[in-house]
Amino acid sequence: MNGTLTLPGLIDAHVHLREPGATHKEDCRTGTAAALAGGFNTILDMPNNQPPLTNLEVLRCKQALFSTKALCDYGLFAGYDPRQPQALTALAPYVVGLKLYLDTTFASAALTSEALDAVFRDWPGPGPIAIHAESCSIPLALELAARHHQRLHVCHVPQPDDLLVIDRARQAGTQVTCEVTPHHLLLTTEDERRLGAFGRMKPPLLAPNLVDLLWQRLALVDIIASDHAPHTIAEKTGPEPAPGVPGLETTLPLMLQAVDEGRLSLDRLLELLHHAPARIYGLPFDSGQVEIELTSYTLPAAGYHTRCGWTPFAGKRALGIIRQVTLRSTVVYNDNQVLVRPGFGRNVVHN
Numbered sequence: 393m394n395g396t397l398t399l400p401g402l403i404d405a406h407v408h409l410r411e412p413g414a415t416h417k418e419d420c421r422t423g424t425a426a427a428l429a430g431g432f433n434t435i436l437d438m439p440n441n442q443p444p445l446t447n448l449e450v451l452r453c454k455q456a457l458f459s460t461k462a463l464c465d466y467g468l469f470a471g472y473d474p475r476q477p478q479a480l481t482a483l484a485p486y487v488v489g490l491k492l493y494l495d496t497t498f499a500s501a502a503l504t505s506e507a508l509d510a511v512f513r514d515w516p517g518p519g520p521i522a523i524h525a526e527s528c529s530i531p532l533a534l535e536l537a538a539r540h541h542q543r544l545h546v547c548h549v550p551q552p553d554d555l556l557v558i559d560r561a562r563q564a565g566t567q568v569t570c571e572v573t574p575h576h577l578l579l580t581t582e583d584e585r586r587l588g589a590f591g592r593m594k595p596p597l598l599a600p601n602l603v604d605l606l607w608q609r610l611a612l613v614d615i616i617a618s619d620h621a622p623h624t625i626a627e628k629t630g631p632e633p634a635p636g637v638p639g640l641e642t643t644l645p646l647m648l649q650a651v652d653e654g655r656l657s658l659d660r661l662l663e664l665l666h667h668a669p670a671r672i673y674g675l676p677f678d679s680g681q682v683e684i685e686l687t688s689y690t691l692p693a694a695g696y697h698t699r700c701g702w703t704p705f706a707g708k709r710a711l712g713i714i715r716q717v718t719l720r721s722t723v724v725y726n727d728n729q730v731l732v733r734p735g736f737g738r739n740v741v742h743n
């Protein structure tokens with residue numbers, strides 16, 4: 393591919409912009425600048441903040457921060473606090489979905505299977521229940537989704553065999569969709585050996601043969617999302633490095649490179665980065681667009697908009713320099729410059 397490519401505005405349906413509570417890693421402004429620089433004009437932000445978004449008070453605080461700082465459009469996920477289960481009903485109309493951390497909450501013994509059943513029974517929607525789950529917990533979530541007629545979205549599928557389990561449930565009528573990340577598709581445990589903590593995230597990278605299987609089963613995947621989870625270089629080189637890697641600025645060039653290599657079609661990529669996330673999370677139709685110059689290059693180690701300032705993909709082949717991004721008929725980004733003021737971004741949920 394060469395020349396210029398114009399695509400509809402892309403959606404990253406899984407990011408952690410760290411606000412409130414961890415703005416030394418990223419904040420709403422730097423995170424949404426990274427989104428625009430990566431060709432995304434809409435992001436969906438996870439609730440594991442400090443404090444976590446598990447009640448209306450935190451929602452209002454986070455919404456106030458985003459409404460004055462966001463450069464691109466955004467949706468927020470609600471989180472679940474077993475001590476305030478009734479908050480979910482109040483939060484539901486204002487968020488794109490409910491994010492459940494199945495295994496960490498299980499491990500803390502705070503979330504019993506009765507409580508989990510009640511969450512699936514009582515979540516009013518309209519957004520889906522999105523889960524962070526290890527392979528062993530996926531069947532239970534599928535069963536609960538089927539029992540309570542909930543829409544379930546499995547975030548960053550940890551193993552290629554999980555795709556078969558999810559597909560079987562889907563064939564049997566369960567409303568389930570799923571997502572994989574660029575790092576699970578393009579890095580392996582061999583990269584992790586080289587990258588150390590900079591190659592560690594949840595779920596962990598896969599062995600090369602399992603990465604091959606993930607590609608073979610890509611037809612079963614609905615969304616590609618970055619799970620942009622920035623941590624500082626000091627944290628990653630410290631005694632207890634947190635899991636997570638940034639990804640907003642590398643997803644599109646890496647995936648366009650994969651298209652160029654014939655690993656998936658451009659139409660399919662558009663489905664994974666635009667149509668499916670818009671459909672699954674009920675996002676507005678008028679999406680703007682992204683203009684890309686189809687130049688081939690090697691991803692640099694630095695020079696990104698994300699505050700964390702590094703990428704696990706340095707040295708990888710990439711295709712496409714993001715030239716311009718529009719949003720709601722406004723040019724918001726052009727040639728490495730953000731052209732709108734913080735606060736231009738809107739919440740995609742109008743309530």
Ligand code: NCD
Nearest residue numbers: 408593594619621635636637
């Ligand atoms: C996430 C983060 O840093 O917020 N990290 C990650 O590796 N995906 C948290 C998490 O989902 O465990």
Ligand code: ZN
Nearest residue numbers: 406438619621
């Ligand atoms: Zn995440």
